[in-house]
Amino acid sequence: MKDLIEEKSTNEKNKVSLKLRDEFISIAAHELNTPLTALTLQLHLINKLLPEIGSLENAKGKTIQNLAQSSAIQVERLSSLIENLLDTTRASTGKLYIERKKEDLTEIVKKAIKLNEIELENAKCTLTIHLETSVYGEFDSSRIQQVITNLLKNAIKYGAGKPIEIDLHVKNSVAKLVVCDHGIGLDLDSKVRIFKRFERASSMKTYAGLGLGLYLSKEIVTAHGGTIKVESKPGSGSCFIIKLPLYIN
């Protein structure tokens, strides 16, 4: 009886601690977002105005231009990290907002690829794309784009510069999207853990990140009535497989 009471008390304490943690993350993310909004606008404006100055043809001018562009990319990265933190607290409180409407999944995948073009190029990963055309369903395009971007970024990060493949096809009114890399791969334990909050397959000492991308991807895919899983072997790369129903109300 005493053990049961103690266990209940520990569970209650854990729940309170988790709630406090989520509240802290939400407040911290919002506070970080405020100066970031100002910084983003200022950097975008600098990048817009710099080419109009006209005295940037010398080496120093070009360096300033490169620095401003690079700063804007880093600010966007920071913004995406903060957005992931905000989404995590939304998901844990059931407030991850999904606005679904009739969209072509093929076009969403193409947009996500385009957004990650520079990173793919920098990582020297060749990308093979097989996309079935006109894959219509009810999707929140920005959320699905977020999922594909997460998978692509992971493939780049853990893919060791090797080729990446994206495949989209439809069978029995279900869209199957597969993103494969040929990098470090995952062991059995990691395959289960990686879809949980703040979980990472690799050591922080080797690969940076908050461990939220796949958790959020799973939440978004589930909210669309779909599934996400990974097939992987250490040293042989990973394939993330998403299935999304294509029903339209």
Next chain:
Amino acid sequence: MQNPSILIIEDEDGIREGLGLSLKVGGYHVLVASNGREGLDILSQITPPQLIFLDLMMPVMNGWEFIENIKNNEKLSKIPIVVISAYSEQVQSIQSQGFLKKPIDLKLLYQTAKEWCEVI
């Protein structure tokens, strides 16, 4: 011809200045207020602007209260309002013509301003 005018209602100095400067560079006449009450004061003294960019969480008078205050005013209720917020879910509870998510992308800001200022 006069430049289209836009009122920005935002309590954070850095964001207000960033938005103001960006829109001025884009060729707009910009008015600024740091909360809904200041926004109402400005609106009572000028010809209605073509567009209002409205933050939601502000001291003195927040964005929800600002909209509540102008909704029965025949002249002011016709001004298009684009809400600027970090939380897309907040916009579900508000009647506005548009939404820009913080951090705000400059291209989207110009696109939105152009869209609404051309409509009028």
